[in-house]
Amino acid sequence: MQRKKITVIGAGNVGASVAAYASAQELGDIVIVDILEGIPQGKGLDMYETTPVLGVDTKVSGVNDYESTADSDLIIITAGIARKPGMSRDDLLSTNVRIVGEVSEKAAKYSPNAIMIIVSNPLDAMVYTAWKKSGFDPRKIIGMAGVLDTARFRTFIAEEIGVSVEDINALVLGGHGDTMVPLTRYCFVGGVPITKFMSESRLEELVQRTRQGGAEIVGLLKTGSAYYAPAASAVQMAKSVLQDKKRLLPVAAYLNGEYGETGIFVGVPAVLGTSGVEKVIEVDLTPEEKTAFQKSVDAVKGLVVEVDRFL
Numbered sequence: 395m396q397r398k399k400i401t402v403i404g405a406g407n408v409g410a411s412v413a414a415y416a417s418a419q420e421l422g423d424i425v426i427v428d429i430l431e432g433i434p435q436g437k438g439l440d441m442y443e444t445t446p447v448l449g450v451d452t453k454v455s456g457v458n459d460y461e462s463t464a465d466s467d468l469i470i471i472t473a474g475i476a477r478k479p480g481m482s483r484d485d486l487l488s489t490n491v492r493i494v495g496e497v498s499e500k501a502a503k504y505s506p507n508a509i510m511i512i513v514s515n516p517l518d519a520m521v522y523t524a525w526k527k528s529g530f531d532p533r534k535i536i537g538m539a540g541v542l543d544t545a546r547f548r549t550f551i552a553e554e555i556g557v558s559v560e561d562i563n564a565l566v567l568g569g570h571g572d573t574m575v576p577l578t579r580y581c582f583v584g585g586v587p588i589t590k591f592m593s594e595s596r597l598e599e600l601v602q603r604t605r606q607g608g609a610e611i612v613g614l615l616k617t618g619s620a621y622y623a624p625a626a627s628a629v630q631m632a633k634s635v636l637q638d639k640k641r642l643l644p645v646a647a648y649l650n651g652e653y654g655e656t657g658i659f660v661g662v663p664a665v666l667g668t669s670g671v672e673k674v675i676e677v678d679l680t681p682e683e684k685t686a687f688q689k690s691v692d693a694v695k696g697l698v699v700e701v702d703r704f705l
């Protein structure tokens with residue numbers, strides 16, 4: 395079987411971690427692209443030299459051009475600036491719309507049949523940007539947010555009740571920001587509803603911590619934002635696409651009538667396979683959940699209007 399080819403754009407904290415996890419999981423050969431000279435080459439070579447130790451056969455390399463990315467099966471976009479303390483994800487918009495717009499256009503030209511996973515923030519607006527600039531079928535463009543948000547939530551719950559993180563199942567809808575909608579009704583521990591394990595008020599505290607999960611890390615790091623969990627989340631999505639696993643994951647997907655919306659990307663549960671987003675799952679929402687989801691969708695729409703002004 396021919397190895398898959400993965401392009402990772404951005405050799406910074408998130409991009410390098412994505413490449414390292416993807417290589418460690420032997421997902422395919424990896425080309426890391428960055429504008430900085432030497433950085434992608436150095437990090438790529440360093441990772442390549444870990445492969446004998448890890449026992450994986452993947453070629454990892456770094457470049458400053460797009461020719462070397464040609465015919466990739468998957469493009470993961472992490473280029474852009476990261477948050478500093480006091481900044482919201484939305485503060486990154488004007489800079490990152492330019493960067494994500496440029497890199498998605500260039501990468502799409504060389505790999506017209508690839509699937510794209512976007513990690514750069516503000517996430518939902520960057521997925522929209524990549525769609526507009528790449529010209530790709532929107533179902534081939536997927537944003538990474540819900541896997542990370544639910545990973546944070548699952549970590550906090552598992553720690554609190556003392557069970558394996560693997561047995562916590564959680565779902566989050568909406569944009570990747572303060573308006574995200576964690577659906578606690580759909581949270582189960584080994585099939586048992588979460589309400590059996592903690593009070594509503596404690597659960598709400600963990601939801602709040604999840605909502606602020608990114609800011610909590612920014613506050614600690616001070617020099618940038620989270621990267622290990624975001625990268626691992628993007629790689630889980632990558633694996634489902636490359637190996638056609640059909641994982642049902644919360645991701646930013648294009649809506650075409652689902653949830654009553656058309657023409658935007660927002661967090662929903664979706665099945666990921668070789669063709670990208672293969673199915674968006676519509677879950678039943680209570681009136682309160684519907685209101686919260688609508689508020690989140692409206693926030694994303696506000697950012698999309700901004701993106702359209704820049705494009």
Ligand code: APR
Binds near residue numbers: 406430472475515516
């Ligand atoms: N082309 C390629 N790479 C670029 C470009 C460009 N036009 N512009 C910037 N980059 C690269 C930078 O040179 C840097 O190496 O993107 C990289 C970003 O790395 P970091 O500053 O370490 O940021 P990181 O923590 O990786 O976050 C990147 O992911 O999670 C999101 O909010 C985060 O938007 C941010 C993105």
